[in-house]
Amino acid sequence: MKNRFTAMPKPVKILIWVLLALFAYALPLLEPPIISTPGVDFGGVLFTVSIYCLVALGLNIVVGYAGLLDLGYVGFYAIGAYTVAILTSFHASWPLLLAIPVGVVAAMVSGIILGAPTLRVRGDYLAIVTLGFGEIIRLVAVNTEWLGDTRGIKNIAKPPGIGGEEGWFQIPHLFWGDGTVLLDSDDKTTFLFFGVLDQIPYYWMGLTAVIVVLIADILIKNSRVGRAWEATREDEDAAELMGVPTFKFKLLAFATGAFIGGLAGGLYASRQGFINPQSFLLLFSILYLAAVVVGGQGNRWGVLVGAFLVAYLPQRFRDFDDFRVLAFGVALVLLATLRPEGLFPPRRTVRAKHLEQELEELEEGAGGEESARV
């Protein structure tokens, strides 16, 4: 199936991607029966999924591409969230659209500050240092009056809507009755108003961020930068001896990952309207890492699936929420035994096989002609 997809002409492929994206945008309006979450706001769940996707994409650059085990990724997420919170409500009243870029840059700078001394150590040591970093950020937040200590920060700014409370127009949701599908005129989403109740506009915002980051990820991976990351991951010494400034590229991976983590944190803070240190526990670093590992580190589509599973399943099966960690443990053990590289490990062999086949066909053709001439 994948072969058939790659063989399609480019406009068709683009069309399919656009349709997929449209479907993703429309998902919370469609509220398809089995997928949608009973008892929990579907739009809110999808927003959480989009944030996890964003985080997983960012962490995938650090862990999957550059091979740097980061156990404190939530630290960057927290820095993004806190910067936005401080700037829009606690110590200033900046507009959100100005605060988010500052939060993102703050996260990135913290990534560079953390990375510059620590990226000289390898493997286990780096994991321990980053683990400490994530906890330090949280403890600083807990113990600093200026950061609202354990009480956290309230009234974080919402994104500016278009056209005030009425928005431009309203979109009705679908209602799935018994065998009939109706437009539900009581349940409408306002385009584009970021209110308190309706989470769907936030989901659209999150999804847009995911798509932008995804495209950037594809462009970067398929360049000198992406190759340098991968070479560093595979064999740091050999990469260095092949002219790759490995330290520089590791730092770049760290900063890029922190950038995306900060963005996710900023968006999260804005949707939530309220943050406290409880939102940035070590557990989240582990969950993010789980999303990357479960999906297949190094494969952007894999980690998106991983993020979806980690964020969505507990919400869909809320009745079993108490068993969440247990189910998670069992799933991880099974995965480690059956698919140690994750659900969707990076695949390039498909392309290789394709090329081989082409060459064989060509050769057969040439051979045939020659024998015909003789």
Place this chain on the structure above:
Amino acid sequence: MSEAVLEVQNLTLKFGGLTALDDVTFRIDEGEILGLIGPNGAGKTTCFNAVTGVYRPTSGGIVFQGSSIVGLKKHKITQQGIARTFQNIRLFPTMTALENVLVGADAQHATGMISALFRLPKHRREEQDGHDRAMDLLRFMGIDRKADELAANLSYGDQRRLEIARAMATNPKLICLDEPAAGFNPAEKVELMNLIRRVRDRGFTVLLIEHDMKLVMGVTDRIVVLEFGRKIAEGSPSEIRDNPAVIAAYLGVDEEDAS
């Protein structure tokens, strides 16, 4: 008299109490193939590592094209024009053959995050240039058909060839081959000998570590012999063959045992 590409001057390297290299001096002239031979543990690979910046010499100098490279970072040395292969193959196994060579070609490129992200002309130009160079080298090595195969899936011989292609892609002046024929059968060794000559004919200067005396004698212009970290002889292959010190140290042993 041709110009010296690399001059190793009184190079000494100590690991704690162990002297791995002791006052070694030799030079490589432009366009020649210099063989570096010696019994196991003589310090050949250590010498390579010192030249490519893996180890920092305890004393002595290494001058490449007129400037000292002692203390430079490894990737800087590569960018200045010294490339190497490894005794045990060290490719990037999860990358394709083409990508492996591209990493080498990238040594001379400067595309960064911004250029890649916005697909600036610099990225396009360097990417095109890198692909052309990489495919050219893969063809030169006779493995262009496997360009999209993962490096880990290549046969042993192809992996060795790919390593040489990757080193050549960094566009070096001097290319250091660390036992490129290890694990090859006699026919493959002959083929490799021709290949090394062709590498030289493309304008590279070659420093070759090799165990196989036949290969070394057949392909090199000059030979430097190390024993216990000291240089014991230097000269043309025929001089080395007749040098009593070398015979005692190295060739005196049965050739089967030596290789």
